[in-house]
Amino acid sequence: MEMSEQPRSRRQTRAAILGHLLQSGGMFRPPLAKAVRLSEASLSRILFDLKAEGLIEEVRRPVPYVGGPSALVSLDGSVAVAAFELTAQRLSVGVGGLSGELHFVERLPLPKRPTVASVGRGFRDALELLQDWTRRRRIRLSQIGVSVPGLGRLSELGNPIIPCDTGLVRGMISETFADVPVEITNSVVAHTTFHRSRTEDYPFAGAHLFVFVGQGVAGTWVDGPVEADALQPVELGHMVFGDGGPRCRCGHHGCVEAYTSLPALADLIGVPEAELQDGAGWVNAIPIPSRVRQELRRRLFRLGLAIGNTLNVKPCPGVAVSGWPSLLAEEDRKAVVDGIDTSLLGGRKHAQVSVAFVPPSTGNDPNAALAFAAWCLACRGGMPAASVEAA
Ligand SMILES: [Zn+2]
Numbered sequence: 001m002e003m004s005e006q007p008r009s010r011r012q013t014r015a016a017i018l019g020h021l022l023q024s025g026g027m028f029r030p031p032l033a034k035a036v037r038l039s040e041a042s043l044s045r046i047l048f049d050l051k052a053e054g055l056i057e058e059v060r061r062p063v064p065y066v067g068g069p070s071a072l073v074s075l076d077g078s079v080a081v082a083a084f085e086l087t088a089q090r091l092s093v094g095v096g097g098l099s100g101e102l103h104f105v106e107r108l109p110l111p112k113r114p115t116v117a118s119v120g121r122g123f124r125d126a127l128e129l130l131q132d133w134t135r136r137r138r139i140r141l142s143q144i145g146v147s148v149p150g151l152g153r154l155s156e157l158g159n160p161i162i163p164c165d166t167g168l169v170r171g172m173i174s175e176t177f178a179d180v181p182v183e184i185t186n187s188v189v190a191h192t193t194f195h196r197s198r199t200e201d202y203p204f205a206g207a208h209l210f211v212f213v214g215q216g217v218a219g220t221w222v223d224g225p226v227e228a229d230a231l232q233p234v235e236l237g238h239m240v241f242g243d244g245g246p247r248c249r250c251g252h253h254g255c256v257e258a259y260t261s262l263p264a265l266a267d268l269i270g271v272p273e274a275e276l277q278d279g280a281g282w283v284n285a286i287p288i289p290s291r292v293r294q295e296l297r298r299r300l301f302r303l304g305l306a307i308g309n310t311l312n313v314k315p316c317p318g319v320a321v322s323g324w325p326s327l328l329a330e331e332d333r334k335a336v337v338d339g340i341d342t343s344l345l346g347g348r349k350h351a352q353v354s355v356a357f358v359p360p361s362t363g364n365d366p367n368a369a370l371a372f373a374a375w376c377l378a379c380r381g382g383m384p385a386a387s388v389e390a391a
């Protein structure tokens with residue numbers, strides 16, 4: 001008998017189980033039953049189905065508590081998902097497993113000034129490589145995920161970061177892989193799923209705001225169970241701080257993004273943006289004069305103000321800040337925390353908001369998009385897209 005407060009559909013129960021396995025990497029039956037609020041008998045019946053469908057596997061292991069040995073439940077290593085991840089420099093395509101294994105990856109460079117046409121051609125080429133690779137190995141894909149930076153409300157008028165016709169892309173993918181569900185998302189959502197399921201000791205288990213500072217500045221509200229609406233992108237990067245600031249890609253002046261995005265940082269410290277792309281090396285390698293560092297901290301403070309104001313609109317107990325600010329020394333990062341403290345109603349302590357910095361996952365594309373694809377598969381409970389609509 002189910003112990004949940006609210007009746008859940010079969011799809012929702014399966015999604016909860018797969019979501020917990022995705023985030024934990026594997027669980028013994030008793031704690032899994034507790035986490036998804038099922039009796040062990042109910043869990044057992046569902047696991048039987050999931051195993052028969054090839055979605056999970058179980059290995060008997062000694063357990064660290066009374067009552068063992070038990071079965072360690074994990075996601076089946078043979079399930080394959082594919083993903084496309086668009087970044088400022090390139091389009092990556094890959095195939096991976098549900099637990100983060102990478103089986104295949106190709107990275108296609110984009111022209112310096114990408115257009116809808118050249119990005120479309122990139123997708124066509126990447127799609128051919130994917131089709132070729134999966135055909136030769138007779139691999140059946142269970143889900144395809146696509147990550148596009150800046151995708152959101154403005155996208156109908158043209159993508160604000162990299163020109164990309166997502167309707168065209170969806171059409172091309174569906175033509176080639178007719179039976180495989182396809183989901184397209186904002187890159188901040190893909191990065192959120194990556195960190196939640198692949199970062200060891202990710203700081204938040206419950207509701208929080210994930211902020212990513214990269215090509216743009218964006219956030220994701222993370223809330224509740226593994227459901228399609230549990231991850232909501234939020235465009236906090238376009239909070240305007242007075243007249244006369246630098247011009248933003250949205251057309252306004254003085255947005256927090258125009259001060260703190262990766263292109264703005266490159267401009268401030270006077271190095272090509274590409275040098276700031278991969279890894280944390282630049283933080284120690286590039287000398288920053290104290291005058292520039294002062295300005296850097298002023299900008300980080302503004303980022304903090306934007307985050308604090310976002311939390312004023314929708315209170316939330318935690319903030320994970322990822323992207324380049326998380327690579328800085330604590331004295332510099334403190335400016336972000338101070339900004340949050342300054343704008344948050346009652347201050348950070350009173351509002352009981354904890355702030356954590358999470359190293360960015362940039363440079364390892366398409367891993368974020370693959371994590372998103374795995375998350376989508378969990379979301380629909382591993383069921384075919386058509387039966388999810390009916391469930
Ligand atoms: Zn803007």
